[in-house]
Amino acid sequence: ATSAMATHQALLWRQWTERVTLLVDRRLAPLPGDTELERLEARGVAVLEAAAEAVVGEPGALVGVRLGDGRVLGADAVVVAGSMQARSELLESLGVATEEVRRGDTVMGTRVATGLMGATSVAGVHAAGNVADPAAQVVVAAGAGLAAGAGINADLVEEEAEAAVAASRAQWFDQPHWDQRYAAHGSVWSGHVNPQLAAEAADLPPGRALDVGAGEGGDALWLAARGWQVTALDFSEVALQRAAERAAAQGVGHLTEWRHADVRGWDPGEERWSLVTSQFLHLPDGGMVDVVRRLASAVAPGGTLLVVGHHPDDLGTGLRHGRREWLFAPEDLLPALDPAQWDVEVDVRSRTESRHGQPGVTVRDSVLRACRLT
Ligand SMILES: Cc1cc2nc3c(=O)[nH]c(=O)nc-3n(C[C@H](O)[C@H](O)[C@H](O)COP(=O)(O)OP(=O)(O)OC[C@H]3O[C@@H](n4cnc5c(N)ncnc54)[C@H](O)[C@@H]3O)c2cc1C
DSSP states (O other): OOSTTHHHHHHHHHTTOSOOEEEEOTTTSOOOOHHHHHHHHHTTOEEEEOOEEEEEEETTEEEEEEETTSOEEEOSOOOOOOOBOOOOHHHHHTTOOEEEEEETTEEEEEEEOOOGGGBOSSTTOBOOGGGTOTTOOHHHHHHHHHHHHHHHHHHHHHHHHHHHHHHHHHHHHOHHHHHHHHHHSSOSSOSSOOHHHHHHHTTSOOOEEEEETOTTSHHHHHHHHTTOEEEEEESOHHHHHHHHHHHHHTTOGGGEEEEEOOGGGOOOTTOOEEEEEEESOOOSTTHHHHHHHHHHTTEEEEEEEEEEEEOGGGGGGTSOOSOGGGSOOGGGGGGGSOTTTEEEEEEEEEEEEOOTTOOOEEEEEEEEEEEEOO
16 A cells, blocks of 8 residues: 555455455555445455565566565565656746646646646646546547647637737838838828818917828928928838938928937937827827827927827728727827816818829818817
């Protein structure tokens, strides 16, 4: 006996032979209780309390077991139940959790803890077979292997989809793509001022303006032509280079500064502008709220923040790309502004847009205009 499971194990052997002796050394295992003793006796299993000192015999010619008092208990076979330890070193080196396998109070061994489809505690690592279930026979181990394989494939499907989403988003939100896009065309945009900026800034007294997502500089050049000192910010160096050349050609180079930065991580530091404008900059998953917060921190007291984007309803026009969550309604941006510090107006403005000589389509611009009170 090596554990409290010894009675069960002896009864298992009893299925094979009528001559079974359960040898119990109390230092290694508890004596069977009364109920167990009655069952063993009823099945004809002898119980002997003694220490097993040695196996007696030669290889291939077993004699029996020498007991602590020197007697030899004759036997054709000597069996000792071992503990089933999962060979989990490799998995543990990946951080995979293991646990004890218990039968009642008895620890039978260890296993790698698995859940649905062999999932372990480490994402992407699945386990099957005896390492996860020491009692599994071949058919069970193989079945678990099949399920784990399906689980791994399910992980890969998710990973492929995530990678595809990242690649698809990169087209719209990552700098290398925008550099390629600008480099591939002489002009991506019309070069004209955006209509909501023209409407809102026409009556503002010129001062320092920050144009975020300036692109090829259509808005910045319009502002500079009206006497504004413009800082134009974009993450595409190709676009900024083009815009700077246009500014020089139009004689407003001295009124424009072209700054290379990704607004998602940008901080104005101590700098402030009397007008901060962002026209049709879009980000996924509500990212514009954080950007508006950054832009708001760049507005001087009494200054104006103007953020304009495509309204999500525009997706139905066929003129917009992407997903609803990439666009915004003006109200979506309100969490970025403290009402105690800002006088905020939100509006959705319709206008007609046409492309490639097609008939005009009504589109809607989301407009947030805020004046900094303090
Ligand atoms: C004595 C005995 C009799 C059995 N009789 C039957 C039976 O009659 N019918 C039945 O269906 N089942 C039987 N089984 C159970 C059967 O053996 C298992 O169900 C089956 O082997 C489990 O397959 P597995 O792939 O999970 O593990 P294993 O067959 O044990 O394979 C694991 C392999 O991984 C290797 N390994 C471990 N760690 C590392 C490492 N770090 N790097 C590289 N290799 C490593 C091991 O050496 C081993 O070869 C018996 C088991 C035993 C012990």
